[in-house]
Amino acid sequence: MEDAQTLAQAIVNTIPEPFLVLDDEFRVLAASVSFYKIFKVDPDHTQGRLLYSLGDGQWDIPTLRVLLETIIPEQAAMDGFEVEHDFPNLGHRVMLLNARQVIYEGELKSTILLAFMDITSRRAIEREKEELLRRTEELLQQKEILLKEMQHRVANSLQIIASILLLKARAVLSEETRQHLKDAHQRVMSVAEVQRHLHSSEGVDQIEVSSYLRNLCDSLAISMVGEGQPIAIKVMAHSGVIGSDKAVSIGLIVTELVINAIKYAFPSAKAGAMILVTYEIDAGDWKLTVSDNGVGKCASDGTGHNSGLGTAIVQALVKQLDAAMDTVSGRDGMKISITRATFTSNMPRAA
Known part of the structure; x- marks a missing residue:
């Protein structure tokens, strides 16, 4: 189990774009190094915390709530979901989100994989x-x-x-x-x-x-x-x-x-x-x-x-x-x- 968790974290950290693993209550199970670096958040104040409370509530975004709480439970997956928001440490950003709900056989709980792509420059162009x-x-x-x-x-x-x-x-x-x-x-x-x-x-x-x-x-x-x-x-x-x-x-x-x-x-x-x-x-x-x-x-x-x-x-x-x-x-x-x-x-x- 420890080896599997180590491998999973290594995979998450290898992803160049910000990446989160959430539980079914939207608490952070794991985050990629790029997520901490880009959004300037501390791992100690991220692991196990509710996504919406991270960074003094900068992720409490209505469109993100719609994705996680409404779309994902119904469709289990969503690609290219666009979120536009003003982040305190970054300024105005346009993010493209890909989400997947992972349901484990024989278990009631599930995991949500959430990948972010910053397309602010692309949208500006x-x-x-x-x-x-x-x-x-x-x-x-x-x-x-x-x-x-x-x-x-x-x-x-x-x-x-x-x-x-x-x-x-x-x-x-x-x-x-x-x-x-x-x-x-x-x-x-x-x-x-x-x-x-x-x-x-x-x-x-x-x-x-x-x-x-x-x-x-x-x-x-x-x-x-x-x-x-x-x-x-x-x-x-x-x-x-x-x-x-x-x-x-x-x-x-x-x-x-x-x-x-x-x-x-x-x-x-x-x-x-x-x-x-x-x-x-x-x-x-x-x-x-x-x-x-x-x-x-x-x-x-x-x-x-x-x-x-x-x-x-x-x-x-x-x-x-x-x-x-x-x-x-x-x-x-x-x-x-x-x-x-x-x-x-x-x-x-x-x-």
Whole structure:
């Protein structure tokens, strides 16, 4: 029996964390060296004493009473029971308790094994992380609000500019000036369409290209196609997202090429007149094509039906996108392709 008690005490002392052995009345039968050291209590004032009376009652903790007097008798074991308390010699501490009730065969009495783990530092770090996360989320929310406000103001500004250009176009007497103002109006509207997609999309700088091109071309059709010469504008685009800066460039290119096709491809009424806009994606490569089934190109300017500001804009944007432009024109219409790297197309053309 003495050897067994010596072995048991040696095992208890070997445990690096504070450890207690209690009887069924919660009196201390044994305590580990780490318990005495950490909680600064004397063995002579610990052995055989009620746990709740140790250290001038510092262990008389309501949550600890719930564990020992309510949970353990019902469940016989409990892991990860958290106790938070202000200890006189230690200050505020958060302890994680593991408890086991040992019932001996043929005896009415039992023993309770109680292990303590100080997780004060861990909880402090977790709280710091939670606070940092909370502050980060607040900053992100503020950033999102400011970004939406900025997008809203930019969109409003673009709409105002577009409206002014349209009003000016209606007021001027020169047909050439009127046409330039209308073209400028469409360029502003193409940028406004990017802003609208940014405002409605989840990403900060990503735009779904298929819906973007469809909405842009629908806007062009409504404002540019007259009743005297109905022209269908069709969009066929692969699904995918592109950056907002790239979307602005592609949108401006489409705007210029579609406006050119509307103005020059169909000088006279034609049944089934159509402009086809396609956008294809192959991994990191892409191809944008604007084709029509009109009369083709009259002047050899290499970019469209007529040279001018629109041509210069398209050329600059193609260069900015690090792409190449190819124009094919004939009796069955014109096809202008903007290609990033090498790309094999499988889209149909306007017919």
